[in-house]
Amino acid sequence: MRRNLLTLTILILILFLSVLSKNLDPYIYQILVFFGINSILAVSLNLINGFTGQFSIGHAGFMAAGGYFSAALSVYQGEKLLNILSFLPKDLAQGAIFLVFLILGGLFSAILGLIIGIPTLRLKGDYLAIATLGFGEIIRVAILNLDVVGGPRGFPGIPKLTDITWVTFWAFIAVVVIYRIINSSHGRAIISIREDETASESMGINTTYYKVLAFSIGAFFAGIAGGLFAHYLMMLHPSSFTFMRSVEILLMIVLGGLGSITGSIFGAFILTVLPEALRGFAHLRLIIYSLTLIIMMLVRPSGLIGNREISFYRIFKFLRRKGIN
């Protein structure tokens, strides 16, 4: 277990810290930022869909809720708080405020997750999917009608606070937190719900509690990802949070492997980089993109990694075995 955690940490740190150098191509830098944000989304959705086995397709809604909430705090309260904290160095004060706003955005999202989760998690399979889908749309339509956050105009003027360090930091936190949960007694309970809900209930596991817990934690990180997204683009628009966004996140985890943290990061990587790599094709881009996805799913129906994790330990062991043979 420790080895796996170490591997994950090293993987993420290498991916991001290696590119922290200032002379990085801004285009690559931006793709990496989106990759980090997508990783947080995928890993958090994997907790709900992959580990708990609940089919949620409303993740864009949580992302929107958290993103808009923290963006609104930044726009309407950011200056005021900055003035209050003027005794601190400006960067430090700004960073502290951003951290608080992000967490508040995440908490807002988590509370929504709780409110939505308690009634809907009693539903199973398709019904839950439809309920979460409906929730995601409700959030989007609510935002469209909220004038304080711009409604259909979009919400411009958000300060640019997100950089690659922030994204790395949060991706790291998300992975560690979810990894630790999965490998704790709570995690065992959560996985048992996925395997057989009736059986785990008869073993004395409070399934509703664990489902709602997983749902809220997933929503929390989706909210954080939304906040990072908002403070990177400096503008939010409801068209970023349509049903298609939820499907995209779902695709990442299905493609990478349901129930695998490294798998969801891998899936996030592919789905962030692939559309950019295909830009050279112009009109054929989306066709090739979809074809690639179809073929990947045909060849590897359980996802690229399945429910395993990539770890250096395993790679070493594999190489050694090959070497001996």
Place this chain on the structure above:
Amino acid sequence: MKRLAKLFLISVVSIFLLVLPLQAAGTIKIGAIFPITGPLATFGTSCANGAKMAIEEVNLRGGVLGSKIELLVEDDQYKPEEAANAAKKLIERDKVVALIAEVTSSVTLVVAPIAQQSKIVLLTPTATNPKVTQVGDYIFRACFIDDFQGEVMANFVYKNLKLKTAAILTAVTSDYSKGLAQFFKQKYTALGGKIVAEESYSEGDSDFRAQLTKIKAAKPEFVYVPGYYADVGPILLQARELGITVPFGGGDGWDSPVLLQTAGKAAEGCFFSNHYSPDSKELVVQTFVKNYQKKYGTTPDALAALAYDAAKLLVDAINRAGSTDSSKIRDALAATKGFRGVTGVITFDANRNPIKSAVIIEIKGGKQVYRATVKP
């Protein structure tokens, strides 16, 4: 299966590698970002077509500053983050000297800060929200803003049609619609007209009978529906069904052949304000329409005309700047005066918005017919 997949992946990668070095060297690159796929695909395609045609014409005449121009068009699927990626790619990778970007105001507001930060001129053909050009001094637009369009229609209805009462049906989910409605109302009431009913709908609704019944009861002489063509078609059909016979009117969102197809006879006698009319007798317009029809087989809509003008404006600015240095291009573009475009004579004001005229189009005999030009 596996072998097939491998073959597929290898071919994708090799095609990708082949495509990369094909981009010609020694040309002046201009970037364009439009929603060529997704819900606004027809808008994006029109814009891309217009801009491409303009650049081709310039290249046929030998390009600008002695070199050819290469137009790099990127698709953003009407997604803000895709547009941001496209902008970064065009600016950092392809080193474009200027950008023609986006159709909608909301996505332009994502791209504009990136262009401003990199000090690259961004000229939007169609983003009408006043906030867009407020982003910075490198951001320009080729179209008039929403305020103007609402006022133009109010003027036309009150003065030319001499109709004294009007109803407004707004799409609450669209800022564009709200903006037009607001400025129409302001101007119309200031002129002495009376708004007898104000109703609203959401984009994508299919039944408008409740709102239309209320409007009918208020007996207006004119109904202003500043929405997009997809909703306006059903609205017109249902209004005629309910027996509302007065003329309807709207903004440039009506400009699509789809409206004439869906609404058919119901659209007869309606008016909308637009950036240009293909029927105009002016030579620039006539040549543009003729060439466009020859190239793409359809009559160009206003978006194509605006994108065409945007590309020509940029080329003109590069020519006058005598260099591809972005600050010089910016200064030259800002100094544009009396540029004869397809969508009117364009002069930029201090806020980098064009001062230009609008046209009123009447739908008559299943066709868009030029009715009047309204000067600012």
